[in-house]
Amino acid sequence: MRRPSPTGRPAGGRPPRPRAEQAEQLGFEGMPERLFVCTPSKLGAYADCPRRYRYAYVDRPAPPKGPPWAHNSLGASVHTALKNWYASAPDRRRPEVLGTLLKGTWVREGYRDDEQERDAFRRALAWLESYVAGLDPADEPVGVERVVAVKTAVLAFNGRTDRIDSRPGPDGRPELVIVDYKTGRTGLDADDARGSQALALYAYAAERVFRKPCRRVELHHLPTGTVAAHEHTPESLHRQLSRAEDTARDIMAAERAVADGADPDAAFPTEPGPRCGWCDYRRTCPTGAQTPGKEPWSAVDRLAEPVGDAD
Numbered sequence: 582m583r584r585p586s587p588t589g590r591p592a593g594g595r596p597p598r599p600r601a602e603q604a605e606q607l608g609f610e611g612m613p614e615r616l617f618v619c620t621p622s623k624l625g626a627y628a629d630c631p632r633r634y635r636y637a638y639v640d641r642p643a644p645p646k647g648p649p650w651a652h653n654s655l656g657a658s659v660h661t662a663l664k665n666w667y668a669s670a671p672d673r674r675r676p677e678v679l680g681t682l683l684k685g686t687w688v689r690e691g692y693r694d695d696e697q698e699r700d701a702f703r704r705a706l707a708w709l710e711s712y713v714a715g716l717d718p719a720d721e722p723v724g725v726e727r728v729v730a731v732k733t734a735v736l737a738f739n740g741r742t743d744r745i746d747s748r749p750g751p752d753g754r755p756e757l758v759i760v761d762y763k764t765g766r767t768g769l770d771a772d773d774a775r776g777s778q779a780l781a782l783y784a785y786a787a788e789r790v791f792r793k794p795c796r797r798v799e800l801h802h803l804p805t806g807t808v809a810a811h812e813h814t815p816e817s818l819h820r821q822l823s824r825a826e827d828t829a830r831d832i833m834a835a836e837r838a839v840a841d842g843a844d845p846d847a848a849f850p851t852e853p854g855p856r857c858g859w860c861d862y863r864r865t866c867p868t869g870a871q872t873p874g875k876e877p878w879s880a881v882d883r884l885a886e887p888v889g890d891a892d
């Protein structure tokens with residue numbers, strides 16, 4: 582009688598099949614679905630408008646985007662200045678260095694003219710000065726612009742956090758806090774922090790990357806100096822995660838349908854709304870083209886208006 586080989590295959594049986602062939606066969610035998618590689622912006626793009634998602638992530642070559650937005654330039658400049666503030670030695674983290682830091686990171690694109698750009702610079706510098714006045718220069722965050730990543734049964738998620746702090750939790754042991762800077766016109770409240778899928782996914786991922794509890798998420802609105810915070814529970818984080826997984830499944834189903842011959846316009850429908858005016862793909866999108874577009878500097882113009890004015 583032939584003895585079984587240590588691998589369980591009969592000795593002298595057929596030679597092993599090439600790896601590619603095995604993988605193909607496994608695919609038919611219930612190999613797990615491929616993971617959906619995503620960031621918060623990718624998930625958010627689909628949730629906002631499937632067609633915008635398609636233009637940004639599916640169509641190749643991608644359709645041309647509109648011109649750069651001044652409010653994005655302003656946000657990026659402020660974020661990078663804060664990143665560099667933390668990259669400086671603690672004894673150099675003083676308000677006087679902020680002007681130099683901001684100049685070094687200033688993005689000029691999208692402004693109407695030099696006067697508007699100068700005004701935005703002054704405004705941003707004032708935000709930063711008042712913000713760092715409330716920070717302890719000796720504090721070292723656990724991460725600044727740190728990428729956190731996690732895999733689930735459906736997602737391979739990665740995202741860049743603005744800041745991850747470590748602070749004592751209710752029992753005195755250190756817990757992580759996700760901090761996200763905001764530079765838009767209006768302030769934010771606890772509902773914005775609670776409802777933010779991006780913040781919840783960052784917290785979920787950070788908890789696993791650093792092996793420490795991470796339940797608190799905070800939106801730091803620099804123009805008003807306010808902080809909107811929410812304390813997640815394991816259940817609320819899982820709820821947000823499961824919503825993100827549902828979105829990922831919808832995206833994969835739409836992509837599969839197109840690969841199988843479905844009409845891409847039907848698989849990725851438009852979701853028209855006020856956001857069309859701000860959409861990078863408004864000129865490409867048949868629905869968006871009917872909406873008047875905003876000027877690249879409109880949102881920065883509105884920073885000067887009193888909050889509460891109609892859109």
Ligand code: SF4
Nearest residue numbers: 630851857860866869
């Ligand atoms: S213009 Fe509006 S409908 Fe068209 S892709 Fe952009 S957000 Fe969607």
